Amino acid sequence: MPEHEILPPFQGSAVPHVGTYRRVLPVSLERMYENSLDWEHLPHVHSSSFSQIDCEAEGPWGWRAALVSPGGDASVVELRLDRACRRWITRNLSGPAAGAEIWTHAFPIEPRRVDIVVDFFVPGVAAEQRSRLGQAYARLYERLYDEDVAMMLERQRQLDRRIDGVRDNERxxxxxxxxxxxxxxxxxxxxxxxxxxxxxxxxxxxxxxxxxxxxxxxxxxxxxxxxxxxxxxxxxxxxxxxxxxxxxxxxxxxxxxxxxxxxxxxxxxxx
Ligand code: FES
Ligand SMILES: [Fe+2]
Missing domain, CATH: 2.102.10.10 (Rieske [2Fe-2S] iron-sulphur domain)
Structure with a gap:
């Protein structure tokens, strides 16, 4: 990575900001991108937050999918990955959180350490309610990332083993x-x-x-x-x-x- 880098101007969300969650994760940026594009894991790895997903469109740009929560709430969510800005933006296109946006920026510190900053933007919330809602989002993301880190670390371990090989080679x-x-x-x-x-x-x-x-x-x-x-x-x-x-x-x-x-x-x- 170059020592200095000029990125395109930051265009923030037009929706009111309610809070930020920040965390250093022991994984590579590549694992993070892979995880963000992986819509399929949501109802399995995060079963307490999602019970069903049907993908409507996907590609290197991201994905759009219909999601159902364990309580039966349906929504359509779109995730757009922007590698040039090292970020991905998740938008709730319909459902109980329609209009909400989650912007995640990733800052690699080491090859396998990434600082992430997750900003929550939610429309229609009174100013005095924003901080409480932001904290609720942060608690949710704490759990989602606990679950994701376990998956990403195990995948990285298996990829490393493929390269390093297993010592016991008895046929x-x-x-x-x-x-x-x-x-x-x-x-x-x-x-x-x-x-x-x-x-x-x-x-x-x-x-x-x-x-x-x-x-x-x-x-x-x-x-x-x-x-x-x-x-x-x-x-x-x-x-x-x-x-x-x-x-x-x-x-x-x-x-x-x-x-x-x-x-x-x-x-x-x-x-
Ligand atoms: S179903 Fe995806 S890793 Fe097993
Ligand atoms: Fe996840």
Whole structure:
């Protein structure tokens, strides 16, 4: 980044300002941009604030989506990302908060430390009510960012592992006798992490990282042979690897599970 930079003039919102939330996050600017464009995670990672989302339009510019709150309130929200100004603006186009705008500016301090300044602009609020409303928005954003930071850190950790690799590179792993195994069981085969689990009487195996964006698949959400990723809610049939929630991705490159005569379980990396 250059030492000095001249940005286009700041054109603030025309809507009254009610408060600001500021925080330093231990993530890169790239993770922040990615998170802002990721409308799909809202009802999953932030389930106490959103229960449903239907995207109407999306692109590198941002997205526009119909959202439903857990209380049943419907709204249309648009987010526009402006990388040149390192900011994104969220506008409530309809719904209970229609006209409200949230402007987030991001200031990278280090490669993986970003100072964010989130300004809340809400129309039709009496001057003496603004500060209280601003604090309520700040508390909401505190929680949303707690949830986002956990997701962004885990994604960064998984991306780093892809580059650094996993030390344990055994292509054939003997696990011992099936009855002695505590399932679900995390295992590393051929340098990749998997989870061995049981569905009815069958042993199944799936990757510990979701094929979509590396979300954690630890097996806790495995129900009736269907695994649900906590980040965007994609669901996978662990017997076939197919995504059963309609998206175009699947669980693949799975090790072969072999059972010996005395019930010994051996895993072999896929070729
Ligand atoms: S990371 Fe997106 S559904 Fe798993
Ligand atoms: Fe989020």
């Amino acid at each position: 054939v792993v003997e696990l011992g006798v099936r009855e002695d195994l505590e399932l679900p069981l995390a295992v590393t085969v051929g340098g990749r992490e998997y989870v061995l689990a049981q569905v009815e009487d069958d042993l199944v195996i799936f990757p510990r990282q979701c094929p979509h964006q590396l979300g954690p698949l630890d097996g806790r959400d495995l129900q009736d042979g269907v695994l649900r990723c906590p980040w965007h809610g994609y669901r996978f049939d662990v017997r076939t690897g197919n995504c059963v929630s309609g998206q175009r991705c699947r669980l693949s490159n799975l090790p072969e599970i072999r059972l010996g005569r005395s019930g010994e379980v051996t895993l072999s990396a896929a070729c």
